Amino acid sequence: MQTPSLLLVYTTFFFALLCQLFPWTGQGVILRPDFMLVVLVYWLLRAPHLCHIGTAWVVGILVDLATGSLLGQHALAFTLTAYLALSFQRRLVLFTAIQITFYVLGLLFFARFIILILKLFAGNEAPSWHYFWPVITGILLWQVLRIAFGSLARPKSSRSE
Amino acid sequence: MLKGVHQKLEPQQTPAFFVRGASPFSRMVFFCALSIVIMAADSKLNYLSQIRQALYGALHPIERIANIPSELFRDAAKYFSVHNELVQENYMLKQQAFEQKVKLQRLNTLQAENEHLRSLLGGDIPIHPFAVLGDISHTGRDPFRNVVIVNRGSQHNIQAGQAVVDSKGVIGQVTRVYPYSCEVTLITDKNLSIPIQVERNQLRAIAFGQSGNTLDIPYLPTNVDIQIGDKLVTSGIDGIYPAGLAVATVTKIEQDPESQFAKIISTPIAQVSHHLQLLILELPESKEPEAKPVETENKAAAEKIDDKKDKKRINTRANP
Numbered sequence: 001m002q003t004p005s006l007l008l009v010y011t012t013f014f015f016a017l018l019c020q021l022f023p024w025t026g027q028g029v030i031l032r033p034d035f036m037l038v039v040l041v042y043w044l045l046r047a048p049h050l051c052h053i054g055t056a057w058v059v060g061i062l063v064d065l066a067t068g069s070l071l072g073q074h075a076l077a078f079t080l081t082a083y084l085a086l087s088f089q090r091r092l093v094l095f096t097a098i099q100i101t102f103y104v105l106g107l108l109f110f111a112r113f114i115i116l117i118l119k120l121f122a123g124n125e126a127p128s129w130h131y132f133w134p135v136i137t138g139i140l141l142w143q144v145l146r147i148a149f150g151s152l153a154r155p156k157s158s159r160s161e
Numbered sequence: 162m163l164k165g166v167h168q169k170l171e172p173q174q175t176p177a178f179f180v181r182g183a184s185p186f187s188r189m190v191f192f193c194a195l196s197i198v199i200m201a202a203d204s205k206l207n208y209l210s211q212i213r214q215a216l217y218g219a220l221h222p223i224e225r226i227a228n229i230p231s232e233l234f235r236d237a238a239k240y241f242s243v244h245n246e247l248v249q250e251n252y253m254l255k256q257q258a259f260e261q262k263v264k265l266q267r268l269n270t271l272q273a274e275n276e277h278l279r280s281l282l283g284g285d286i287p288i289h290p291f292a293v294l295g296d297i298s299h300t301g302r303d304p305f306r307n308v309v310i311v312n313r314g315s316q317h318n319i320q321a322g323q324a325v326v327d328s329k330g331v332i333g334q335v336t337r338v339y340p341y342s343c344e345v346t347l348i349t350d351k352n353l354s355i356p357i358q359v360e361r362n363q364l365r366a367i368a369f370g371q372s373g374n375t376l377d378i379p380y381l382p383t384n385v386d387i388q389i390g391d392k393l394v395t396s397g398i399d400g401i402y403p404a405g406l407a408v409a410t411v412t413k414i415e416q417d418p419e420s421q422f423a424k425i426i427s428t429p430i431a432q433v434s435h436h437l438q439l440l441i442l443e444l445p446e447s448k449e450p451e452a453k454p455v456e457t458e459n460k461a462a463a464e465k466i467d468d469k470k471d472k473k474r475i476n477t478r479a480n481p
Contacts, residue, residue: 014223017223018223018226018227019227020302021220021223021224021227021228021302022227022228022230022231023227023228023231023298023299023300024299024300024302025299025300029300029302029304030304052185052188053185053188053189053192054188054192056192057192057195057196060196061199062220065213065216065217065220066220066302067301067302067303068301068302068303068306068308068337068344069303069305069306070200070203070204071199071200071202071203071209071213072195072196072197072198072199072200072203073196073200075192075195075196075199076192076193076196076197076200079189079192079193079196080189080193082189083185083186083188083189086185087185118200119305122204123352124305124306124351125305125351125372127304127305131304
């Protein structure tokens with residue numbers, strides 16, 4: 001388990017932005033996970049001293065620019081999600097890996113839901129259930145991050161004591 | 162014992178004893194308020210379009226990097242295309258060009274004749290728009306909007322509002338312009354409407370985008386003369402889309418006797434998903450409405466009005 005540095009955090013954000021900007025077509029558009037959001041949630045829970053609510057807001061603005069949606073929509077949703085993530089962050093030591101996965105699933109769903117509400121307020125029509133596919137694919141991406149950069153759950157050896 | 166436990170917990174970031182900086186709640190409130198202000202400014206006041214353009218321009222290099230894999234794939238496919246296929250395609254294109262040249266000869270004479278007739282009638286000569294060819298670089302990333310991104314931007318003199326067509330018909334309209342790309346909203350987008358005309362009987366109407374890649378033509382009475390299969394073309398009265406471009410064909414008509422209006426659904430003719438190239442038409446120059454010779458009974462009154470206009474013009478010239 002490597003200790004995260006600020007450079008690592010920003011590098012992962014850069015690659016997440018690349019993935020977000022990748023020209024997705026066909027089924028990919030529906031299944032594409034929210035790369036920036038998943039990476040954001042990971043670093044919020046893993047290293048809250050490097051990535052805080054302000055980071056969430058900046059990331060949200062970047063996503064707004066990249067998707068061409070109303071400026072501030074993703075920023076608001078990510079800020080609220082970051083607050084929710086941070087409010088339970090210190091208790092995560094007590095969780096098992098599966099519990100943490102469900103917690104992240106809830107967070108990703110929450111962010112999507114907030115964006116949906118904001119879009120509906122802006123006068124868009126309600127989408128079909130396909131809209132929530134990225135939550136599922138986001139969890140798969142979460143597993144990749146967990147393997148690559150280290151799990152959040154308490155190491156097993158210390159649980160036995 | 163205690164020391165050991167401490168060492169094992171070390172990888173987990175230990176919370177600071179004293180809370181430094183603002184609390185998460187106050188930060189959350191601050192950034193939420195900031196986002197709401199930005200959203201309001203972006204949606205209602207249009208202050209941010211310049212800032213958005215500049216920031217998107219900064220994102221452009223990253224976008225180019227992200228596009229590299231798919232471009233490489235496309236180029237590789239081109240490289241390995243078989244010689245035989247190319248020869249066949251070349252032959253077909255030559256034939257097509259020849260056929261179109263023949264048609265074009267007739268078009269030129271017809272156009273000249275049309276202009277002559279129009280000038281005899283005293284009508285405006287329609288402008289033949291100039292067009293820029295663009296490639297669709299990708300579809301929009303926002304699932305709520307029907308947009309495509311095209312690789313022509315303000316560096317290529319693209320302006321918001323320009324009409325976009327393909328070889329079959331109208332695709333949509335340029336809505337946002339970035340330095341090296343622009344966003345084209347398709348006619349099936351909910352926020353876009355297009356003035357149309359039924360080709361068969363010249364009936365004018367307005368078509369609105371609808372979900373499910375269709376167009377809706379509301380506000381027409383139930384006894385309206387529209388049949389399934391009717392071709393809808395642009396009417397040209399908005400001054401954006403040149404008249405006579407194919408838009409859609411009527412596919413479904415519901416005439417509910419209880420409702421005042423017929424429900425008419427049509428599907429667009431242009432096939433955005435089938436090819437990569439499209440044409441961006443130049444906006445017609447905004448001409449000032451010229452004072453036409455008015456044939457009124459009391460010409461004196463008309464002359465007086467003209468005199469006043471002339472004086473006004475002189476005044477405005479004198480005081481720029």
